[in-house]
């Protein structure tokens with residue numbers, strides 16, 4: 001299967017019509033048997049060749065435009081923010097500082113290191129980020145909202161983390177969903193699943209949700225400095241970090257199911273936990 005076809009199947013899965021800013025084919029080519037991983041390094045490319053794989057599909061951006069434009073895909077968090085009731089101007093403002101940090105950090109990095117290695121090896125190499133994260137956000141959110149409705153308005157934050165553990169990837173992951181701000185025994189209130197869109201939006205984004213009636217925000221991960229900020233915040237609310245590898249595995253397993261159904265031979269590894 002050509003890398004372009006793989007990309008198209010990923011876009012179709014997520015209901016996207018264009019390749020998002022953080023997703024890219026670095027070395028195009030035909031793949032029959034690929035390693036699928038959350039991260040990659042040059043060793044992974046070399047191992048893939050040694051073990052007879054003819055392609056590598058990674059989740060996180062590996063260089064080039066996909067890495068340099070990661071901050072742009074964060075604009076897609078505006079959809080989740082405004083849907084939850086945050087005004088668009090306030091949502092943009094809340095995103096700004098984290099977006100600035102991501103842009104400046106990636107600007108420092110060597111964008112061609114990994115792509116150049118894959119080119120030298122003539123190894124078809126691509127990353128699929130936002131399409132997988134969007135699928136993952138939907139899968140988790142549908143499950144969580146349905147189970148919260150069944151539990152009723154008294155559902156606690158602890159109930160919410162228990163509900164997350166009903167999803168196979170969360171049950172299989174070594175990390176557990178963690179309540180990093182707030183009380184597990186408190187009511188969860190309105191819950192927002194803020195997973196897709198580059199990376200987490202930082203403390204300002206979580207506060208924006210809280211300010212507009214969201215009781216509990218779920219993110220994949222959150223930096224310690226942001227967690228400490230939020231614990232001191234005048235706006236009160238709960239933050240659950242669901243777990244990075246558990247969440248990313250949900251999106252990658254969805255993609256793997258689609259690609260396998262279309263005949264690709266895939267080996268998930270490097271942090272992808274089973275989805276069944």
Ligand SMILES: [Fe+2]
Pocket residue numbers: 059129133247248
């Ligand atoms: Fe992800």
Ligand SMILES: [Fe+2]
Pocket residue numbers: 060244248
């Ligand atoms: Fe990730």
